[in-house]
Structures are given as structure tokens and as C-alpha cells.
Amino acid sequence: MNFFTERLRLEAPIFQAPMAGAQGHALAAEVCEAGGLGAIPAAALSLEALDAELNALRAETKRPFNVNFFAHHPPSPDAEELRAWHAALAPYYKEFSLDPGTIPKGPGRMPFNADAVAVLKKYRPAAVSFHFGLPESALLDQVKSLGCLVLSSATTADEALWLERHGADAIIAQGAEAGGHRGMFLTEDLHSQIGLMALLPQITAAVKLPIVAAGGIADVSGIRAARALGASAVQIGTSYLACPESTISALYRATLASPNARFTALTNLFSGRPARGIMNRLMRELGPMCASAPRFPLATNAIAPLRVAAEAKGDTGFSPLWAGQNAALAKMRPARELTRYFIDSWHSS
Amino acid sequence: MNFFTERLRLEAPIFQAPMAGAQGHALAAEVCEAGGLGAIPAAALSLEALDAELNALRAETKRPFNVNFFAHHPPSPDAEELRAWHAALAPYYKEFSLDPGTIPKGPGRMPFNADAVAVLKKYRPAAVSFHFGLPESALLDQVKSLGCLVLSSATTADEALWLERHGADAIIAQGAEAGGHRGMFLTEDLHSQIGLMALLPQITAAVKLPIVAAGGIADVSGIRAARALGASAVQIGTSYLACPESTISALYRATLASPNARFTALTNLFSGRPARGIMNRLMRELGPMCASAPRFPLATNAIAPLRVAAEAKGDTGFSPLWAGQNAALAKMRPARELTRYFIDSWHSS
Numbered sequence: 001m002n003f004f005t006e007r008l009r010l011e012a013p014i015f016q017a018p019m020a021g022a023q024g025h026a027l028a029a030e031v032c033e034a035g036g037l038g039a040i041p042a043a044a045l046s047l048e049a050l051d052a053e054l055n056a057l058r059a060e061t062k063r064p065f066n067v068n069f070f071a072h073h074p075p076s077p078d079a080e081e082l083r084a085w086h087a088a089l090a091p092y093y094k095e096f097s098l099d100p101g102t103i104p105k106g107p108g109r110m111p112f113n114a115d116a117v118a119v120l121k122k123y124r125p126a127a128v129s130f131h132f133g134l135p136e137s138a139l140l141d142q143v144k145s146l147g148c149l150v151l152s153s154a155t156t157a158d159e160a161l162w163l164e165r166h167g168a169d170a171i172i173a174q175g176a177e178a179g180g181h182r183g184m185f186l187t188e189d190l191h192s193q194i195g196l197m198a199l200l201p202q203i204t205a206a207v208k209l210p211i212v213a214a215g216g217i218a219d220v221s222g223i224r225a226a227r228a229l230g231a232s233a234v235q236i237g238t239s240y241l242a243c244p245e246s247t248i249s250a251l252y253r254a255t256l257a258s259p260n261a262r263f264t265a266l267t268n269l270f271s272g273r274p275a276r277g278i279m280n281r282l283m284r285e286l287g288p289m290c291a292s293a294p295r296f297p298l299a300t301n302a303i304a305p306l307r308v309a310a311e312a313k314g315d316t317g318f319s320p321l322w323a324g325q326n327a328a329l330a331k332m333r334p335a336r337e338l339t340r341y342f343i344d345s346w347h348s349s
Numbered sequence: 350m351n352f353f354t355e356r357l358r359l360e361a362p363i364f365q366a367p368m369a370g371a372q373g374h375a376l377a378a379e380v381c382e383a384g385g386l387g388a389i390p391a392a393a394l395s396l397e398a399l400d401a402e403l404n405a406l407r408a409e410t411k412r413p414f415n416v417n418f419f420a421h422h423p424p425s426p427d428a429e430e431l432r433a434w435h436a437a438l439a440p441y442y443k444e445f446s447l448d449p450g451t452i453p454k455g456p457g458r459m460p461f462n463a464d465a466v467a468v469l470k471k472y473r474p475a476a477v478s479f480h481f482g483l484p485e486s487a488l489l490d491q492v493k494s495l496g497c498l499v500l501s502s503a504t505t506a507d508e509a510l511w512l513e514r515h516g517a518d519a520i521i522a523q524g525a526e527a528g529g530h531r532g533m534f535l536t537e538d539l540h541s542q543i544g545l546m547a548l549l550p551q552i553t554a555a556v557k558l559p560i561v562a563a564g565g566i567a568d569v570s571g572i573r574a575a576r577a578l579g580a581s582a583v584q585i586g587t588s589y590l591a592c593p594e595s596t597i598s599a600l601y602r603a604t605l606a607s608p609n610a611r612f613t614a615l616t617n618l619f620s621g622r623p624a625r626g627i628m629n630r631l632m633r634e635l636g637p638m639c640a641s642a643p644r645f646p647l648a649t650n651a652i653a654p655l656r657v658a659a660e661a662k663g664d665t666g667f668s669p670l671w672a673g674q675n676a677a678l679a680k681m682r683p684a685r686e687l688t689r690y691f692i693d694s695w696h697s698s
Binding site: 156157175176177189191192194195196197198199200201202204205215216217218219221222224225226227228229230262263264265279288324325326328329349 | 505506524525526538540541543544545546547548549550551553554564565566567568570571573574575576577578579611612613614628637673674675677678698
């Protein structure tokens with residue numbers, strides 16, 4: 001028996017990666033209805049919006065689902081840090097005739113908190129996954145008392161061990177191939193971020209918890225490989241990003257389907273934390289890892305006006321184009337059909 | 350039937366990665382005798398030394414083996430470029446009381462050439478593999494006329510296609526996890542260097558040639574995963590580096606077995622081309638990818654005296670400590686026993 005199919009009542013342990021800002025209940029519901037684990041990314045949502053998303057999802061499916069939160073520690077804003085960041089972006093503000101006075105204030109992404117627990121209590125998701133570690137133990141206990149399976153991402157064997165010791169029920173091993181934010185939380189050293197081929201054996205050797213493989217998995221061969229390397233489930237992101245049910249812009253969608261999608265890099269420009277996205281103008285010109293970018297999530301606010309202005313001109317040069325290293329394998333199929341393909345792939349492997 | 354076992358008469362398609370400066374016939378012979386494909390790295394050898402190595406190997410085994418060459422285009426030395434490099438290293442020369450006048454001159458690594466063909470003619474190896482592309486077609490034809498199977502490394506699908514079109518008989522798909530020099534030859538963009546989990550499906554989709562998977566493979570799970578991803582053989586380096594038959598220093602061996610071996614990076618400091626090695630003092634202080642490092646292989650000469658002086662004090666801070674991302678899985682077993690384990694792993698997967 002498979003831990004995840006049993007515990008989460010799935011047809012096969014196929015997890016749709018939660019992708020903040022790129023999908024909501026429409027995608028998740030299709031994955032759930034096909035027998036996989038759909039996910040609602042909560043990190044970029046207000047609690048009201050999260051409640052609305054979960055309500056909409058519940059209306060569309062009675063099957064188990066996952067809700068994902070960021071578990072970061074918000075930094076206290078530092079005026080000097082933001083000044084340096086705004087100075088780095090000033091030439092672009094000028095180019096697009098934007099007023100730096102319009103840069104939104106505020107904390108950007110909110111971490112998981114007690115109010116979020118109250119929302120979860122209404123919907124009791126089968127799984128709750130975290131990125132950037134875990135919330136403090138009192139909060140985590142509340143999540144567990146709702147019966148939710150608790151997962152979190154590890155990018156090194158040390159992080160997997162830490163998660164096991166701090167109460168995670170399962171580990172998402174996030175290989176360097178993965179798109180979007182690196183879940184790294186015990187290190188800031190990008191050299192520690194290794195490929196799934198190396199990461200999975202190291203994590204399976206380090207912990208006893210069941211493991212979900214993430215990063216570069218896009219077809220039956222990837223699912224077979226992840227199983228061979230000890231994973232009990234796979235989490236798939238980029239392939240779902242290309243589904244018609246995702247909420248990405250037409251520009252983003254076109255870039256994802258273009259040969260440019262082969263060139264991704266880890267960049268801190270869009271949030272302050274390293275995340276894998278398709279190389280674009282801002283990444284090329286400031287360097288994808290930029291010392292002027294402030295701490296997560298403080299970089300986000302000053303990017304937003306640039307992104308809006310550029311996209312209005314059909315330009316993705318200032319947009320976060322999150323994608324993994326295997327975007328080329330994305331099949332552009334409806335999410336339900338894609339999930340059935342992954343489920344069949346699991347069963348045949 | 351497997352292309353490689355049939356063509357190369359192996360017990361299983363287990364290739365020992367050629368590791369210049371780190372091993373010779375002693376390791377290769379044990380791999381061959383166990384039924385794998387042992388390899389002689391020729392890149393750091395004079396033709397006389399290569400002849401001696403092949404002669405010694407032939408005395409120890411009648412089984413098929415591989416000889417590996419670099420196929421780079423040597424740059425014409427540029428005085429300004431070398432001056433900048435020597436200036437970057439000057440503080441270290443001072444610290445070790447070394448005279449920059451002692452820096453050896455000369456071209457460093459020699460690429461494959463007609464004289465090497467003459468040596469190959471004496472030994473007619475079953476396989477000849479290249480790194481950094483392929484030699485020009487007239488030379489390549491001479492190698493093929495000796496009956497050698499010609500392989501070369503691809504780090505992107507574009508490189509695999511290029512190799513297929515230029516006469517390679519098989520492709521070594523080198524994932525970003527791999528230790529030592531990146532075989533990249535159509536790009537200098539490190540962002541194009543992706544994990545094996547993403548690279549193998551992209552290369553298998555791009556070319557018809559049989560594929561050898563390389564990078565992070567160190568146990569039965571890695572072999573299974575590589576097969577699942579479409580590889581017909583695996584090439585294993587770091588695990589063989591840890592064998593008693595390798596010729597690495599005691600300091601290197603100890604570092605490889607230490608927790609530090611988890612932290613590798615691509616660095617151009619030791620040769621001028623990016624290669625994966627264990628992070629050390631020079632890499633930390635100059636940055637692993639340093640703009641002052643001259644073109645390959647011109648960086649090598651000025652590193653040599655520093656390396657010797659530091660190693661004499663038990664310090665690996667200036668040594669190239671090539672290793673892949675899975676050094677933690679190296680088993681420190683004799684090469685013959687290790688090869689038998691890999692062969693059994695292949696058959697059971």
C-alpha cells in the first residue's frame with residue numbers, strides 16, 4: 001500500500017504543485033476530480049480570498065485537496081534596504097514613466113498565522129503543505145488537530161531531518177530542477193541546491209518519513225525515476241501551469257510554450273528569495289541573483305508597477321515567469337486529462 | 350539486447366567516468382575485469398604517458414576499455430589576460446612566498462590530435478570518448494576507422510543534436526549533478542546546465558542515438574532512475590574516485606569522505622572552464638566563477654605552484670577537488686567490488 005493514496009484517498013499519489021498567483025480552484029478541482037491531489041496556493045491570497053477559493057473548490061469537488069502556505073518570518077522593513085532597491089529599479093521606472101511614489105506599501109506575502117487556521121477549520125483540507133520551513137509548534141499542532149496531513153519542502157538532507165524533527169508528516173524533496181520559489185530555509189547558499197537525482201537518495205537515507213519528489217517531473221519516465229529513487233509520490237508544477245485552467249497571462253503562456261522556456265535561472269528579483277523562472281530582461285540586466293534585492297518578500301512591491309506597465313505593452317521582461325527545467329515537456333492538456341495521464345503513468349511504473 | 354553490452358562486450362553497461370589527474374590504468378583495469386567499461390583519461394597526459402598507461406592497462410586486462418580526450422580549441426595566449434589572472438592570484442603567491450616567475454609556461458591541456466590517433470592505433474580501444482565536442486571530421490574518421498565506438502558529452506538537447514549530426518555513435522548526457530568539467534561546448538551559459546531528471550527526457554526526445562546517463566548516479570536507485578529516463582548505460586565518476594585504486598591525494602580522499610563534500614560548485618578557477626568541485630578557500634574568496642580566470646586551459650599553470658605549496662601544509666584550499674553532488678553516497682570500496690555492485694544493480698533494475 002502507498003502511504004499517500006491510503007491516507008489521502010487518491011487514485012495515485014499525483015500532487016499538483018501549489019503555484020501562487022498562477023492558479024486557483026479551477027485547476028485544483030480538475031486535478032481532484034481526476035483522482036490526484038489538487039492544491040490551493042494561499043501565499044498570495046488575503047484570508048477572505050482564501051476562504052472564497054476554498055468555498056469555490058468545495059462546490060466543485062468533494063475529494064481531498066491540499067492548501068499551501070508560506071512559513072517565512074517577515075522581516076521588519078528597512079528604509080535603507082528599500083532605497084537601494086528602488087535605486088536599482090529607477091532607470092526602469094523612468095523608462096516606463098512610472099512614479100516611484102506609486103509603489104505599494106505593506107508586507108507583501110503574509111506567513112501562515114492563527115487567522116489562517118480559522119479558515120482551515122471551516123474546510124478541513126486533507127493536506128496542508130508549507131514552504132520555507134514550518135510554522136511554530138503551537139500553530140502546527142492546531143493544523144494537525146484538524147486532521148490535516150502536514151507536508152513541507154526540503155532542499156537538502158539537513159532540511160529534511162529538521163522537518164522530521166519538527167513535526168512534518170511527509171517531506172517534499174524539491175530538486176534544483178523545480179520552478180518557483182526554492183523552499184530552502186536552513187541555508188541561503190545556492191550551491192547547496194542539488195538535482196533531484198542526488199537529492200532524493202540523500203533525503204531517503206536521512207529520514208524515515210514518506211517522500212514526495214518535486215522538480216523536473218513531467219512524464220511517465222520522470223514518475224518512474226522518482227519512484228526508483230525512493231519517492232512515494234510526485235509533485236508536478238510546470239506541466240499544470242500550461243493547462244488551460246491555470247490563470248497565467250497569455251504572454252506567460254506563450255513564453256512557456258516557446259524555446260525560451262529552456263533557459264531558466266534562480267532569481268531573487270521578484271520577491272527577495274531565490275525562485276526559478278524563465279530568463280527575461282530584468283534578470284539579464286540586473287543579474288538573476290541581485291545583491292540590491294531586499295529580503296523576502298520586500299522585493300515584490302516595487303516590481304509590481306513595472307510588471308503591469310511592461311505587460312500592457314506585451315513585454316514579459318519584468319514578470320516572474322516561474323518554470324522548472326522541464327517546461328519543454330509540458331503537454332498543454334486540460335488538467336483532468338493530464339492528471340489521468342499521470343495516474344496511469346504511476347500505475348504502469 | 351542492450352546496444353552497449355553488445356557492441357562493447359560488457360557484463361552490463363556500467364561506464365567508469367574518465368577522471369583526468371585522478372586515476373589511471375590501476376582503476377580502469379579493475380573495472381574492466383569486473384565486466385564494466387574502464388577508462389583512461391588522456392587529457393592531462395603526454396602522448397608518451399598515454400602510451401605507457403595503455404600499455405600497462407593492456408598488461409592487466411584483455412577486456413574492452415575507453416580512452417577519453419578533450420576536444421577543445423586551444424586559445425592563443427593573451428599576455429593581458431594572463432597578467433590579470435596573475436594579479437588576482439598575487440596575494441596568494443605572497444602568502445606562500447612563491448615567485449610568480451616560477452609559473453610554468455606552455456599550453457596546459459592539449460586537445461586530441463593526429464599524434465594521439467597514432468597511439469590509439471596501437472591499442473584499438475573499444476570506445477573513445479570526447480569532452481567539449483568532437484575533433485574535426487578528418488580526425489574523427491580516423492578514430493572510427495580503428496573500430497572505436499565514439500562518444501561525447503552533451504549538457505543540453507542542442508549539444509546532443511549537434512553530436513548526432515557530427516558523427517558521434519552515442520551521447521553521454523551529463524546532468525548538472527556531475528563532478529569535474531562540464532562538457533558544454535555550444536554555450537557558455539551556466540543556466541543552460543540542468544539536472545539529469547530534466548536533461549535525459551529532453552535528450553532522448555531530441556536524438557535517436559543510444560544514451561549514457563552521467564551525474565549523481567551512485568547506487569542502485571540512481572541506475573534504476575537513469576534507465577527509467579531512457580538511458581542505455583550509466584557513467585559513474587565520484588564513486589570511483591573514492592576507490593583505493595584512484596590516484597587522488599590523501600587530503601582529497603579525506604575531503605571527499607567528509608561532510609564538506611556536500612558543498613560543491615561549478616568553478617572556472619582551476620582550468621578556465623566550469624567544473625564541479627568541492628568548495629574550498631580559493632573558490633570562496635575569488636568566487637567559484639571568476640571573471641579574472643583566463644580561457645581554458647590557461648588558468649591551470651598559475652594554480653599549480655599554489656596547489657603544491659598549500660598541499661605541502663595539508664591545505665586543500667587551492668586544489669581542484671572535483672566531485673559530483675552525490676559524493677555522500679560513495680562507498681569507498683575496491684573498484685572491482687564496486688563495479689560488481691553496479692552490474693548487479695543494473696541487472697536487478
